[in-house]
Amino acid sequence: MKPSRKALVNRFVVGPLGVNCYVVADPDTKDACVIDPGADGDKIKRFIDKNGLKLKFIINTHGHGDHIASNKELGAPVYIHAADKDCLTDPKKNMSAGIFMFDIVSPEAARLLKDGESISLGSLEMKVLHTPGHTRGSISLVLDNVIFTGDTLFHGGVGRSDLPGGDEDEILSSIREKLLTFEDDIIVYPGHGGPSTIGEERKNNPFLA
Ligand SMILES: [Zn+2]
Numbered sequence: 260m261k262p263s264r265k266a267l268v269n270r271f272v273v274g275p276l277g278v279n280c281y282v283v284a285d286p287d288t289k290d291a292c293v294i295d296p297g298a299d300g301d302k303i304k305r306f307i308d309k310n311g312l313k314l315k316f317i318i319n320t321h322g323h324g325d326h327i328a329s330n331k332e333l334g335a336p337v338y339i340h341a342a343d344k345d346c347l348t349d350p351k352k353n354m355s356a357g358i359f360m361f362d363i364v365s366p367e368a369a370r371l372l373k374d375g376e377s378i379s380l381g382s383l384e385m386k387v388l389h390t391p392g393h394t395r396g397s398i399s400l401v402l403d404n405v406i407f408t409g410d411t412l413f414h415g416g417v418g419r420s421d422l423p424g425g426d427e428d429e430i431l432s433s434i435r436e437k438l439l440t441f442e443d444d445i446i447v448y449p450g451h452g453g454p455s456t457i458g459e460e461r462k463n464n465p466f467l468a
């Protein structure tokens with residue numbers, strides 16, 4: 260499995276729930292974004308500084324607390340799908356109230372994302388796919404030969420659909436109708452667990468059989 264052909268992608272596993280936080284950067288311009296800074300903001304910041312990267316924005320694949328908790332500490336504009344925007348500022352909606360040690364609150368969204376739109380990062384383009392079912396506003400992000408799938412598709416698994424806003428039929432059709440339309444060799448970077456490929460999930464994911 261080859262990493263992204265065009266972008267620098269660095270994965271951090273953060274927080275008690277083992278969220279994958281990805282730093283994505285254009286190697287030429289050094290423009291960078293952070294996907295799902297769920298904890299360890301200081302470590303992510305140090306990585307950005309050490310590599311001379313310029314943090315332009317944060318993208319949350321969805322609004323759950325374990326994916327947004329370090330938004331504030333990183334201090335960059337937050338992009339999220341419109342349907343999950345209220346999770347940023349409401350600990351009940353982001354599931355942190357009464358579950359985590361403290362209520363998680365993020366700055367409000369600076370940009371509300373919609374299905375099919377493009378996000379520019381230096382010379383890179385990321386395409387937003389609305390893939391609801393884990394939450395109403397869950398998204399996946401396509402960057403060249405890589406898809407960041409958040410809590411929608413995992414290596415050998417699919418995201419929970421039993422939490423508020425979740426829907427089992429919806430997550431399965433998001434995966435089948437949007438993610439599995441990509442070629443077999445496209446790399447999957449999920450929100451938890453190790454990386455995979457679209458081909459591997461098409462063939463071996465027991466939840467998609
Ligand atoms: Zn989640």
Ligand SMILES: [Zn+2]
Nearest residue numbers: 323325410450
């Ligand atoms: Zn998660």
